[in-house]
Amino acid sequence: MPGEQMAPEAPEEGSRPPARPLDPVDRSILRMLQLDGRASIRSVAERVHVSRANAYARINRLVEDGVIRGFTARVDHERAGQGASAYITLKIVQNSWRAVREKLQALPGAAHIALVSGDFDVLLLVHTADNRALRELVLTRIQAMPEVLSTRTLLVFEETDLEPEP
Numbered sequence: 001m002p003g004e005q006m007a008p009e010a011p012e013e014g015s016r017p018p019a020r021p022l023d024p025v026d027r028s029i030l031r032m033l034q035l036d037g038r039a040s041i042r043s044v045a046e047r048v049h050v051s052r053a054n055a056y057a058r059i060n061r062l063v064e065d066g067v068i069r070g071f072t073a074r075v076d077h078e079r080a081g082q083g084a085s086a087y088i089t090l091k092i093v094q095n096s097w098r099a100v101r102e103k104l105q106a107l108p109g110a111a112h113i114a115l116v117s118g119d120f121d122v123l124l125l126v127h128t129a130d131n132r133a134l135r136e137l138v139l140t141r142i143q144a145m146p147e148v149l150s151t152r153t154l155l156v157f158e159e160t161d162l163e164p165e166p
Helices: 024-035 041-048 052-064 097-105 131-142
Strands: 084-092 110-115 122-128 148-156
Touching: 024 041, 024 052, 041 052, 084 097, 084 131, 097 110, 097 122, 122 131, 131 148
Parallel strands: none
Antiparallel strands: 084 122, 084 148, 110 122
16 A cells, blocks of 8 residues: 555465454455555545544454455556466376475466366466467476376467456
8 A cells, every 4th residue: 555554464374363254344445455456545444434544454454364365466468478378277186286286386477276176176377478388388397297187278368357346
């Protein structure tokens, strides 16, 4: 938040306090910050009709509780030189999720990793410079992992980020 110091990064997953219920003001704050992570404490307070101190305390609590995991920019990947995007499904060796997750996190362009149920085990979203870089990523990096049994690549032709409901 411009001009005001936010709480430190959220604690590690295992050390987080239990989740507290969110009230309508908390939900309004979350929606505002999802639309504009750079909103000032003052503007948040004004729009949700609480004092600046209350808004500051609520945002810090949401960060400390792990509800807010961080503040980030939404990137147009094509304009940022990452013209190829794909979802890659992976079938992996049973009980290898943690090792696979660590390796996938280290891949260039990895944007989202999910352990899922169904016909495959992992869903990975990647952004690369072009199809050649995507091919190299899949064929030489992902398929070379001993825990990966098979992959399927789904090219993204167009994507639309959904805005939070007002």
